[in-house]
Every structure is written in structure tokens, then in C-alpha cells.
Amino acid sequence: MSITTLAFILLSVMAIGSAVMMIISKSPVHSVLWLIVVFFAISGHYVLLNAQFLAIVNIIVYAGAIMVLFLFVVMLMNLNAETEPIKNYRLQLIGIVSGGSLLLVLLSALMRAGQQQLVEMKVGDAGLINVLGKTLFTNYVLPFEISSVLFLSAMIGAVVIGKKD
Amino acid sequence: MDIKAYIALALTLFTIGVIGVLVRRNAIIIFMCVELMLNAVNLLLVGFSKMHAISPAAKALPTYASDAQIFVFFIMVVAAAEVSVGLAIIVMMYRNTHSVDVNFLNRLKN
Structure with a gap:
């Protein structure tokens, strides 16, 4: 083995x-x-x-x-x-x-x-980071940018839901 | 290593997550079981990516096997966003009912 x-x-x-x-x-x-x-x-x-x-x-x-x-x-x-x-x-x-x-x-x-x-x-x-970084920033730039918008909306959503009132 | 070993491992982890969702009543544990299922799928995607890395098509296209790993990266991104919102919902639910038991949430009103 x-x-x-x-x-x-x-x-x-x-x-x-x-x-x-x-x-x-x-x-x-x-x-x-x-x-x-x-x-x-x-x-x-x-x-x-x-x-x-x-x-x-x-x-x-x-x-x-x-x-x-x-x-x-x-x-x-x-x-x-x-x-x-x-x-x-x-x-x-x-x-x-x-x-x-x-x-x-x-x-x-x-x-x-x-x-x-x-x-x-x-x-x-x-x-490896080399290959993945090239792939991410050539073929997948748009999903990468959209995911930042997703993070922003998740952050705002968590604050709105968790607000005490 | 055969790809079947990775499929069997990922299936087992996924099923443990399913059983956890069915058996436990604590909302936080159920949420953690969902994370476990996501990770089982991630492991399977990386296994398939490395299976395709030794196929003849990978010789012509250097990024042939990397697409699945980019996919795993995006799954992790979405999971992080999902956890922040989901835990906020659980905290709000605890504030209203003083419990994390999902049995108290079986009606939509009152």
C-alpha cells in the first residue's frame, strides 16, 4: 500500500x-x-x-x-x-x-x-495559484465582480435583519 | 487513486449532512449540516477536476482542469455570504421565540 x-x-x-x-x-x-x-x-x-x-x-x-x-x-x-x-x-x-x-x-x-x-x-x-489566478481574471472576471456585489448585498442584509427595533 | 473512491467519500459526507438535517432540531446544527453538504460537493468537484487533468484534452488547453476549481471558489464565496445572512436570521428568530428549536417555526403567522 x-x-x-x-x-x-x-x-x-x-x-x-x-x-x-x-x-x-x-x-x-x-x-x-x-x-x-x-x-x-x-x-x-x-x-x-x-x-x-x-x-x-x-x-x-x-x-x-x-x-x-x-x-x-x-x-x-x-x-x-x-x-x-x-x-x-x-x-x-x-x-x-x-x-x-x-x-x-x-x-x-x-x-x-x-x-x-x-x-x-x-x-x-x-x-496552483498561478494557473487559477490567470483563469479567474481572464475567463471569469464578470462572475468575480458580481460576487463582490453579492457580498455587499449580504452585508447590508445581515445588518438590516440583525438590527434591534 | 480511482475516482470512485472520491465519489463514495463525497456521497457519504453528503448523506451524513442529510441525516443531520432530518434528525436534529437545533437550527444552528441544521445550518452546519448544510455547510457539510456544500463541502462534500466541493470535494467531488476537485476530484473530477483532477480526473480531467490527465485526459488528452487537458494537454491542448492549459486551463482545462482549472474551471472546476474556480467553481469551487465561487461556491465558497456564496457560502460565506449565505452564512452571514442565515446566522442573522437565526439570531432574529432567537430574539423572538427565545429558542432555536425549528419545531416552533411550523406556522407562518402567530
Whole structure:
């Protein structure tokens, strides 16, 4: 078994295990921390695929900015394991069974799919900042500028919604 | 590495997100499960991008495999905007009902 396969298996187990822990944690703060572990595992996958720009952006934007925002809101509301909503075990069972059957159907369809298609690991310049920056500022300039307008409207929307009156 | 391994991993993460949305009643946890689903799709897009990087068409066009990664970048941009508005809505909901239980939000009036 090569070191790449070993790293892939390790990162996959880390991602799936942390995602399960995020769902079953009682306290919302623990859920946020487990989700940060999932994001780091996914960033590890990006490094393994040599998508360096996305690995760094994933850590900075998701683990750094978005999850800190979640933590602030959780602490602002003073949520903990005692304030968790009351559970309905029948609905929980139905949710797990339906989600599990969705996974079963998708995976069985995947197993019957065609021939093997390899993925380029550890090499290749498709994910380097050099190539991505040239692509972004030649072919995708207009979506890039529109996304700044989106950010502005999201900022104004958050201020308007969160205003106290 | 086979692309099927990445598809299976992304499908599993996505399904965990779906189960979390169905099972949990806390609005913040449901929102975090949506983020998990977005990240599963991002991982799948990067995997497909690197699958196309070794195809013959990538030799002729240098930016052939980069388009999917630009797409992932825009998904992250939209997710950041979405989180700021969504968390503002959750804070406003907490201010009105003093709870983040989504079961209290099953009617539109009163």
C-alpha cells in the first residue's frame, strides 16, 4: 500500500468520523469544533490532490471565518447541552432510515458504474495559484465582480435583519 | 487513486449532512449540516477536476482542469455570504421565540 493510499484512507476516516461526531454531539459548541476537524480533513484531501489554493482558502474561509461566526452565535445565545430541543425518537429513526437508504441506493449505483478512471494525485498544476489566478481574471472576471456585489448585498442584509427595533 | 473512491467519500459526507438535517432540531446544527453538504460537493468537484487533468484534452488547453476549481471558489464565496445572512436570521428568530428549536417555526403567522 502506497503512502498516498494510506493518507487517503486516514483523511477519509477522519472526515467521516468527525462528521458523525458532529451530528451526535449534545453540545452545539462540540458540534462546531467537530465540523472544524471535518474541514481540516477536507483541506488535507485538497493538498493530496495538489489543489493548494483551495486547501488554503478552505482553511481561511471555512475553518477560520465561518466557523468563528458560528461559535460567536452559539456563545451569544448561551446554548449548551441543557438547552437542546426535546427529541422525538420516532422521527429520528425515520430520518436515519431514509438517509441510510439514500446512501445505499447511491453507493450501489456507483458500484455498477463503468470502467476505472484514475485521478491525478500529488502532481499537476491545475490547482496552483498561478494557473487559477490567470483563469479567474481572464475567463471569469464578470462572475468575480458580481460576487463582490453579492457580498455587499449580504452585508447590508445581515445588518438590516440583525438590527434591534 | 480511482475516482470512485472520491465519489463514495463525497456521497457519504453528503448523506451524513442529510441525516443531520432530518434528525436534529437545533437550527444552528441544521445550518452546519448544510455547510457539510456544500463541502462534500466541493470535494467531488476537485476530484473530477483532477480526473480531467490527465485526459488528452487537458494537454491542448492549459486551463482545462482549472474551471472546476474556480467553481469551487465561487461556491465558497456564496457560502460565506449565505452564512452571514442565515446566522442573522437565526439570531432574529432567537430574539423572538427565545429558542432555536425549528419545531416552533411550523406556522407562518402567530
